[in-house]
Amino acid sequence: xxxxxxxxxxxxxxxxxxxxxxxxxxxxxxxxxxxxxxxxxxxxxxxxxxxxxxxxxxxxxxxxxxxxxxxxxxxxxxxxxxxxxxxxxxxxxxxxxxxxxxxxxxxxxxxxxxxxxxxxxxxxxxxxxxxxxxxxxxxxxxxxxxxxxxxxxxxxxxxxxxxxxxxxxxxxxxxxxxxxxxxxxxxxxxxxxxxxxxxxxxxxxxxxxxxxxxxxxxxxxxxxxxxxxxxxxxxxxxxxxxxxxxxxxxxxxxxxxxxxxxxxxxxxxxxxxxxxxxxxxxxxxxxxxxxxxxxxxxxxxxxxx
Amino acid sequence: xxxxxxxxxxxxxxxxxxxxxxxxxxxxxxxxxxxxxxxxxxxxxxxxxxxxxxxxxxxxxxxxxxxxxxxxxxxxxxxxxxxxxxxxxxxxxxxxxxxxxxxxxxxxxxxxxxxxxxxxxxxxxxxxxxxxxxxxxxxxxxxxxxxxxxxxxxxxxxxxxxxxxxxxxxxxxxxxxxxxxxxxxxxxxxxxxxxxxxxxxxxxxxxxxxxxxxxxxxxxxxxxxxxxxxxxxxxxxxx
Numbered sequence: 150x151x152x153x154x155x156x157x158x159x160x161x162x163x164x165x166x167x168x169x170x171x172x173x174x175x176x177x178x179x180x181x182x183x184x185x186x187x188x189x190x191x192x193x194x195x196x197x198x199x200x201x202x203x204x205x206x207x208x209x210x211x212x213x214x215x216x217x218x219x220x221x222x223x224x225x226x227x228x229x230x231x232x233x234x235x236x237x238x239x240x241x242x243x244x245x246x247x248x249x250x251x252x253x254x255x256x257x258x259x260x261x262x263x264x265x266x267x268x269x270x271x272x273x274x275x276x277x278x279x280x281x282x283x284x285x286x287x288x289x290x291x292x293x294x295x296x297x298x299x300x301x302x303x304x305x306x307x308x309x310x311x312x313x314x315x316x317x318x319x320x321x322x323x324x325x326x327x328x329x330x331x332x333x334x335x336x337x338x339x340x341x342x343x344x345x346x347x348x349x350x351x352x353x354x355x356x357x358x359x360x361x362x363x364x365x366x367x368x369x370x371x372x373x374x375x376x377x378x379x380x381x382x383x384x385x386x387x388x389x390x391x392x393x394x395x396x397x398x399x400x401x402x403x404x405x406x407x408x409x410x411x412x413x414x415x416x417x418x419x420x421x422x423x424x425x426x427x428x429x430x431x432x433x434x435x436x437x438x439x440x441x442x443x444x445x446x447x448x449x450x451x452x453x454x
Numbered sequence: 455x456x457x458x459x460x461x462x463x464x465x466x467x468x469x470x471x472x473x474x475x476x477x478x479x480x481x482x483x484x485x486x487x488x489x490x491x492x493x494x495x496x497x498x499x500x501x502x503x504x505x506x507x508x509x510x511x512x513x514x515x516x517x518x519x520x521x522x523x524x525x526x527x528x529x530x531x532x533x534x535x536x537x538x539x540x541x542x543x544x545x546x547x548x549x550x551x552x553x554x555x556x557x558x559x560x561x562x563x564x565x566x567x568x569x570x571x572x573x574x575x576x577x578x579x580x581x582x583x584x585x586x587x588x589x590x591x592x593x594x595x596x597x598x599x600x601x602x603x604x605x606x607x608x609x610x611x612x613x614x615x616x617x618x619x620x621x622x623x624x625x626x627x628x629x630x631x632x633x634x635x636x637x638x639x640x641x642x643x644x645x646x647x648x649x650x651x652x653x654x655x656x657x658x659x660x661x662x663x664x665x666x667x668x669x670x671x672x673x674x675x676x677x678x679x680x681x682x683x684x685x686x687x688x689x690x691x692x693x
Contacts, residue, residue, distance in 0.1 A: 211611065211614060251621055251622060251625070251626060252622075255614070255617065255618065255621070255622070258614070258617070259611075259614045355529055355532075356532070356613075357524060357525065357528050357529060357532065357612065357613040358473070358476075358521075358525070358529075358613075360613040360614055360617070361476070361517065361520060361521045361525075361613055361617070362476055364517070364617050364621070365476065365479075365480065365517055368513060368517075368621060369480060369483060369513060369514070369517070372508070372509050372512075372513045373483060373487050373509065376487065376491075376504070376505055376508055376509050377487070377490065377491070377494075379504075380491055380494060380495055380501060380504075380505075381494065383495075383501075384494055384495055386494070
């Protein structure tokens, strides 16, 4: 509706050729949903994206496959336990995530870069910050989304095991306590892995490179730590084993849960950390999570401009 | 068959800026680890074989192979800049062959050389352990580079699939299902290393003849097929 409105021309001084044409643009006078809504949307989009929902069929393959790989062994274990009328699950709730650590690392490595690297590569980060959200909102939304996705990935097999344990009438109180301990441990694991994955992925705009870097940090540190622990065990310097475990994400979680959450450690020699060492482990995990958050904030203060 | 300009561009893509740092970090860690182990235990042939076999050959060589093999061509296809290379009057198999040479060289420098140094630190090449694992790393570098270069031309998620093969197939299935070990680059290269070392410290589940035939077959077939894939490459948009 390119209607020229005589009202405007009347305002301009006579003799001047300047006019304002009303070409029909309309202002927005609906509700403004604001910062919290934008943050929630970013969170839900990122969480859906971590499982390939709302993306192409090809990008659903890998996360769904890894999810299936996480859940199938739990289902098989439950089936065996029910069939043989066992009184205890063959693998405890807390141990399951440690056994499946390679799958979890692969999931973080594939999904952390897809969550943040493409925003960096196509320079869409400044566009996010032209909306009402702040740096902290972006980081919190992405962090929370990846941590939630990881919690779903690691929590679902525990739920399968718990349901199976209750169906085969293994003591309710005992199973519930262990299930709760398992959930606390995988929640910590999700936060830690999500933080580390995002920090590494946010450094590089190249997706492939981010994947390799994340997997290198996760598996190489685990490989190095377990090798050193095995050697310390052979050399009978068992006191050093819990301290070596501080240097890789998987053994950190293993240490925390074997000190406080009733798990038995997977470290060679099978020596649980003492309460003092356990406190160091907890502090290290919390410190790492907070440090990752701080580093992400710092990173996005810079690239958001 | 070898084009110096393509080689130079590929070297720059692989080692430029901060990329050389991550490639250098892994060998550095191996050497630090072997110094620590030597300090803890002293020279011991079995420990040396465990560290080199469990950490260097099983973890470090495949990961560097994935980074170098897919990194030689993957990013170019990913951001579409490969069309500038393809529009030059060069045979596509030549491009692949050159990139393979570069990937093999990078993998060898960053995995076989540190393996040799780590072996010398660990036990001073007692019972030929260091040399055996270095040969294994050299042989594995060629096969891994060819395999992952092919993956780079086939899939946009080459890094993930490469890592799934290296970590899940070779490490996890290899330790659970003995049959999976026959189809594993790591075991083939161990067979060659076994021939070099001669003793019982380095063992493989595959015979030397089978291993050699499979190694050569995989390398040649992967390179040939990657050339064919590049001849009929379709560029996909970002999903």
